[in-house]
Amino acid sequence: MYQNYNVYVVCTFAAIGGGLFGFDISSMSGVLATQAYTNYFHVNGRYRQGAITGAMAGGSFFGTLASSFIADKMSRKRAIQIAAVIWIIGSIFQTAANGIAMLVFGRAVAGIGAGIASAMVPVYQAEVAPKEIRGRVVALQQWAITWGILIQYFIQYGASFVDGGPNNPHQSTLAFRIPWGVQIFPAFLLAVGMFFVPYSPRWLAKQDRWEEAIRVMANLHGNGDIGHPKVLAQYREIEEAMTFEREAGGSAIKVLTQPRMFSRVVLTVSIQMWSQLCGVNVMMYYIVYMMQAAGVHNILLTASIQYILNVALTLPAILFIDTWGRRPSLLYGALSMMVLLSAVAFLSGAYGTTNPRTDPALNAVSWLIVDNPPVSRAIVACSYLFVCTFAVTWGPTSWTYPSEIFPTGIRAKAVSLATASNWAWNCALAFAVPTLFEVINWKMYIVFAVFNLCAFVHVFLTVRETKGKTLEEMDSIFESGRPAWRGVASGSRLDKLQREIAEGRVKVKIKLRPRRYEEF
DSSP states (O other), rough: OOOOOOOOHHHHHHHHHHHHHHHHHHHHTTTTTTTHHHHHHHHHHHEEEEEEEEHHHHHHHHHHHHHHHHHHHHHHHHHHHHHHHHHHHHHHHOOOOOSHHHHHHHHHHHHHHHHHHHHHHHHHHHHHHHHHHHHHHHHHHHHHHHHHHHHHHHHHHHHGGGGTTOTTTOOHHHHHHHHHHHHHHHHHHHHHHGGGGGOHHHHHTHHHHHHHHHHHHHHHTTTTTOOOOHHHHHHHHHHHHHHHHHHHOOOHHHHHHHHHHHHHHHHHHHHHHHHHHTHHHHTTTHHHHHHHHHHHHHHHHHHHHHHHHHHHHHHHHHHHHHHOOOOHHHHHHHHHHHHHHHHHHHHHHHHOOOOOHHHHHHHSSEOOSOOOHHHOOOOHHHHHHHHHHHHHHHHHHHHHHHHHHHHHHHHHHHHHHHHHHHHHHHHHHHHHHHHHEEETTTHHHHHHHHHHHHHHHHHHOOOOOOOOOOOOGGGHHHSSOGGGGGGOOSSSSHHHHHHHTTTTTOOOOEEEEEEEEEEE
């Protein structure tokens, strides 16, 4: 079967799995403001809407936990394909939903697929990419998420005009069935397309399929030449790392709970936690509520600009994350988002008033900006800047970092735990935010601003820079004994080994078949 070995093409295609996550995030934003959705499902209470929104995140949490077992047994590639099939099944149930129960079930099933994909796509990308562009291609996951959010939102925006528009009390259910049905197609494309990309060479090596592993590495990084110094250097590094892992022994769970690894698990779980607690959920899932509270009139159109900015500003991160690094992105991002959320809180608290409940369409919020266009525009501007900041910093980096700091033997399980943290907090916030809008209104932004301050301190103390290092060099980075803020030595061990191989000073013996080796 034909296989494509262009790293950018391979990783971009796999990133469609991230697009499913984006479709999830945006799957409710555009329909919340339509009469078709409100009247058909009779969503009157904040807890009911929280359950509907949170069902997909809840399913994703369990899908993420299961993903590593599928990926370790059947490969990263097959896990992504299985995720796509499960997403299709869930989307069919959502499209055909005849009540809240069926809708929640469909969203939970689709969530399982999104959870598997969101955990294993970055692992697959990190394992096939060279160190020089690893951050860039893993960041494609976040870009795909932003595209998924944008595409789904605009499909919902267009579908909202079915049968006289979102304010027509007799609007057809096509207003929400069309958007939920369309999301089947990218998953189908992903499931079929993954047949035409290679297995992860590190997964092949872990299965002792060394000949396949080096041929994949040669096609990815050496123009098909297994004797290329870069390919041989990678092979040598992976082989030594695998040998060390096997000699160390122990199950993946045992290794993960050892102090040297457990601290990394806690770090990546925390990074994914902070990526949700930074406040981006408020700006994405419930942007309609935020715009209502700010006194914005054309809510769907105003919110759409935010999704466009999210896509556009992720691109600089893709281009430069391997230049400016992971640590600065997280530090500057947390600090900037804290300032912007504080500004929204100040403006809302200083110029807002209690909702008089004279307009049923505004019942979801308890605090309003009334007839004050300058303040409304300022709040919208802060929300735009917030999303731009997240898109450049925490958005891509929170996916890149967990996928690159663990050994191959436990990488899938460690990343699944980190991603489960993302989905657990995603689910909790999906339930909590409607209540927060109702109970503490503008003070909610202060809560998320404080979370960003905590994230800044945590990153400063614990996150080590990984740009330009191979996956096999991460142990030396994290076990160097240097404080995180002191930085790491420049250069890569792989570059030195590659030069020595090219100069003939180091020979590499390749295992092609059982009991057959070839030396280069």
